Amino acid sequence: MAIHFYWSSGSPYCERVALALEHKGLTYESHLLKLDLWEHQSPQMLALNFRGQVPVLRDGDYVVFESLAILYYLDRKYPDPPIFGRTxxxxxxxxxxxxxxxxxxxxxxxxxxxxxxxxxxxxxxxxxxxxxxxxxxxxxxxxxxxxxxxxxxxxxxxxxxxxxxxxxxxxxxxxxxxxxxxxxxxxxxxxxxxxxxxxxxxxxxxxxxxxxxxxxx
Ligand SMILES: N[C@@H](CCC(=O)N[C@@H](CS)C(=O)NCC(=O)O)C(=O)O
CATH class of the missing domain: 1.20.1050.10 (Glutathione S-transferase Yfyf (Class Pi); Chain A, domain 2)
Structure with a gap:
């Protein structure tokens, strides 16, 4: 099951998630959205995050948004290397x-x-x-x-x-x-x-x- 990462350029919140995905060596499909074209507010995106914000992560059928929640999910799901400590x-x-x-x-x-x-x-x-x-x-x-x-x-x-x-x-x-x-x-x-x-x-x-x-x- 593929990981899909929805993000926008210049967003510090999206960068948090990109750093985590790369650090964990995960393969993912990148979806760069143009905020000036309101792509983050499309019906498809609002179905993933009703707040119409990025980052959003979809892993198979599971969807999570809010950058810190995404980091937490990634660490629980893909614990190696850990990003919330070893103890x-x-x-x-x-x-x-x-x-x-x-x-x-x-x-x-x-x-x-x-x-x-x-x-x-x-x-x-x-x-x-x-x-x-x-x-x-x-x-x-x-x-x-x-x-x-x-x-x-x-x-x-x-x-x-x-x-x-x-x-x-x-x-x-x-x-x-x-x-x-x-x-x-x-x-x-x-x-x-x-x-x-x-x-x-x-x-x-x-x-x-x-x-x-x-x-x-
Ligand atoms: N607390 C959220 C903040 C996300 C956020 O503010 N995303 C901005 C991009 S930096 C966004 O989607 N802005 C578009 C909007 O709010 O319409 C997180 O940590 O993920």
Whole structure:
């Protein structure tokens, strides 16, 4: 039974799943959907995910969406190599780090990325700029914790590439891309260059970028 992966270009959530599929060496059929043509909202896609979002994974008759749920399913179904740890304790830490990331880092990070790379790009108005500075402050604090982890190990948790790396990496990559825009110059000052402010995160970004599973087309 074939695995079908429905995804869109530039989506950090889809990249999580691509990283997991490649890391596990799974064979799958790739279905690249064009969001600007509303292909993710076609009747066929809405039948798979009523929310009309990607990523979606179909494995035989089984359908799962929500990127984290897909990672979990893949790990239960195809456990080797594991991405949620080799022991319950390691699994607990991986899930904790993912939950912490989703609670504390992802919302302000998405705010920044959306503002700089979303439909209303350009120099933000004053009130928005203040909110972005506050978001950047929160992201920088969370990044310090990540920097400490990565200064001790090549990977976010333990000594191998895990679901924690897969969840966090695509957003950090997108953040760096957003902060390199000229209008983000001031906002980026405490984050870039990575080699100076967050050298271990910078090396980790290169390490993950060298792995297969970064859909770019
Ligand atoms: N929480 C979801 C987020 C998925 C998501 O936001 N997907 C975006 C692409 S990055 C999407 O499908 N957007 C189209 C839409 O919402 O209409 C996950 O983790 O899978």
């Amino acid at each position: 319950p304790e390691e699994g607990g830490v991986i899930m904790r780090v993912i939950c912490e990331y989703q609670s504390h880092a992802e919302p302000p990070l998405r705010q920044i990325v959306h503002s700089l790379l979303g439909p209303a790009q350009g120099q933000p108005p004053r009130g928005v700029a203040e909110r972005l500075a506050e978001a950047m402050h929160r992201v920088a604090g969370e990044a310090r914790a990540l920097e400490q982890r990565l200064a001790r190990s090549d990977w976010v948790v333990g000594d191998s590439f895990s679901a924690a790396d897969m969840v966090i990496y695509p957003h950090v990559q997108l953040l760096v891309q957003a902060l390199r825009r000229p209008e983000a110059h001031e906002l980026a000052a405490r984050f870039l260059p990575m080699q100076i402010n967050y050298p271990a995160i910078g090396r980790w970004l290169d390490r993950v970028a060298a792995l297969p599973g970064h859909p770019r087309s």
